[in-house]
Amino acid sequence: MxxxxxxxxxxxxxxxxxxxxxxxxxxxxxxxxxxxxxxxxxxxxxxxxxxxxxxxxxxxxxLSEIRSSENNKPLSNNLILPTGKITIKSYDGKSIVNCYKVLASSVMYKARNDEPKYWLIGINSGALWGEKSTVLGWYADEENIKKEMDKIADAINKGIPVYELKYAVKVKNKMLRVKIDED
CATH class of the missing domain: 1.10.260.40 (lambda repressor-like DNA-binding domains)
Known part of the structure; x- marks a missing residue:
């Protein structure tokens, strides 16, 4: 667009x-x-x-490609949602991020079959020297990260202050890699 x-x-x-x-x-x-x-x-x-x-x-x-709700369009490398604030708890429960920007991106490495292919990043301005980014969730496929982005965008547009991830996969760290936790 x-x-x-x-x-x-x-x-x-x-x-x-x-x-x-x-x-x-x-x-x-x-x-x-x-x-x-x-x-x-x-x-x-x-x-x-x-x-x-x-x-x-x-x-x-x-940006020319920003709408994740258009399921017939591919996910751009970095998809940016409208600004606004929303609080999201990270996938591991160790961070609660007051995000003013949420980015969806494919991972920066070639993911194996047992690894997530996408990640969701929350950006806040809490760092002393500018923005701070936190991994909010990991996703096995493009369809689920698009669904998550749609839900977050909808929550922001409706003014909902807190959002809980619905489509992220459980992961575990193994040998410096992030693996999908099948348990």
């Missing part, structure tokens, strides 16, 4: 008219219409206002 598609989809999901969005951003309704038709882009200042007022990251607005 393009910026124009993303903007239109987000605006409609939030039940905001083009007129209202134009008023919020400080432009004409025709400018918003032009952006949604793909025949122009807002200035950086306006993009920042859009990001803030729609409660989404700039990545979410600008």
């Amino acid at each position: 393009s910026f124009s598609d993303n903007l239109k989809l987000i605006r409609q999901e939030r039940n905001i008219s083009q007129e209202k969005l134009a008023e919020i951003v400080g432009v004409s309704r025709q400018a918003v219409s032009k952006w949604e038709q793909g025949s122009g882009y807002p200035e950086m200042e306006k993009l920042l206002i859009l990001s803030k007022e729609l409660n989404v990251s700039l990545d979410y607005l600008m």
Whole structure:
């Protein structure tokens, strides 16, 4: 999806008219219409206002493939959900992360049959020098991580403050590798 598609989809999901969005951003309704038709882009200042007022990251607005709910599209290497805060307990129960961003990605190594192929990462701003990332969960296949992302996105959009992982697999560390725990 393009910026124009993303903007239109987000605006409609939030039940905001083009007129209202134009008023919020400080432009004409025709400018918003032009952006949604793909025949122009807002200035950086306006993009920042859009990001803030729609409660989404700039990545979410600008990336070409962001919607995990479109099951017919492949999962991009890094899928970014809308900004907002949600608290998620990690797969091992050792961390509770107040996430403002959640990323789904394939693992960085060639996974074997008994290893998870995807991981979910929660990002918060709790670190002294910037963002801190925590592995929230491990996933055996793309279908389950897409389902998880859909559920998290839905929870964020509904303003639900806490989410419990539903599709993550149990894992165990073995010889510096993460293995799916079949027990």
